[in-house]
Amino acid sequence: MIAQLIEQAFGQRDEALLVEQLRRDGDATVSLVGLIEGVIAGHVMLSPMSAPFPALGLAPLAVLPAFQRQGIGAALIRAAVETAREEGWKAIFVLGDQVYYNRFGFRADLAAGFSSPYAGPHLMVLPLEAELPSTLGNVDYAPAFGSLS
Ligand SMILES: CC(C)(COP(=O)(O)OP(=O)(O)OC[C@H]1O[C@@H](n2cnc3c(N)ncnc32)[C@H](O)[C@@H]1OP(=O)(O)O)[C@@H](O)C(=O)NCCC(=O)NCCS
Numbered sequence: 001m002i003a004q005l006i007e008q009a010f011g012q013r014d015e016a017l018l019v020e021q022l023r024r025d026g027d028a029t030v031s032l033v034g035l036i037e038g039v040i041a042g043h044v045m046l047s048p049m050s051a052p053f054p055a056l057g058l059a060p061l062a063v064l065p066a067f068q069r070q071g072i073g074a075a076l077i078r079a080a081v082e083t084a085r086e087e088g089w090k091a092i093f094v095l096g097d098q099v100y101y102n103r104f105g106f107r108a109d110l111a112a113g114f115s116s117p118y119a120g121p122h123l124m125v126l127p128l129e130a131e132l133p134s135t136l137g138n139v140d141y142a143p144a145f146g147s148l149s
Contacts, residue, residue: 002033002043009062014148018060021144022047029056030083034063034072041067044076046084047144049093051114052137055125056084058094059141077104085128092126093139114139 003016010016022028027047034042042063046056058080063072081104084092094106095118106124113135116123125132 001040005040005043005064006060006062008064010060015060015062018144018148019043019045021147022142025142025144027142027144030080030087032076032079032083034067034076036067036070036072039067042072042076044080046080046092047142049139049141051091051093051139053090053133054088055091055093055139056089057141057145058092059145061096074104077101081105081126081128090128090133092128093141094124094126095122095141096124098122098124110135111139116140 003020006016006019007013022045028045029048030046032044033040044058044061046058049055049057061073061076081092093111094101098108098121101124104126106126108121108124110132111123111125114137116139
């Protein structure tokens with residue numbers, strides 16, 4: 001059911017397969033759904049990054065086309081951030097659109113010092129405490145992301 005939702009949101013199967021692989025690998029650290037009148041309308045996953053401090057990567061985020069632009073994506077991000085903070089993680093990385101993610105506190109400037117296969121203007125980080133433990137080092141997503149073309 002979640003796989004179908006993700007496939008419909010992205011218009012392709014890659015991200016649904018990614019979520020299945022993350023689960024098989026034991027890397028589905030946080031997986032949340034958004035319900036609208038009993039219908040699963042959205043889903044977000046957080047998986048552990050390889051990083052100099054305990055950090056999660058937010059991906060994928062998917063909302064069914066019929067339910068987009070109603071705040072479900074934002075609610076899922078905020079709930080995922082809260083869960084990660086409660087669990088003691090130090091940061092969340094995301095690869096995405098700055099205009100969308102800046103509103104939640106994700107910052108490309110704070111991520112700019114890290115070396116990563118994903119380095120660039122789309123890599124952002126949200127500190128879950130006052131400051132990041134470090135702004136240098138290598139960061140990479142969980143192994144399942146390596147098979148995503
Ligand atoms: C991106 C996505 C998760 C947003 O979910 P949503 O529930 O529609 O988002 P919200 O209602 O919380 O927020 C809507 C805002 O996001 C913006 N937005 C939506 N998709 C966007 C995108 N791909 N890039 C930039 N901004 C986007 C809208 O412009 C809107 O902004 P506004 O309110 O200022 O007009 C959803 O559109 C989706 O599933 N898209 C397909 C999959 C995808 O691209 N996922 C993200 C990459 S992992």
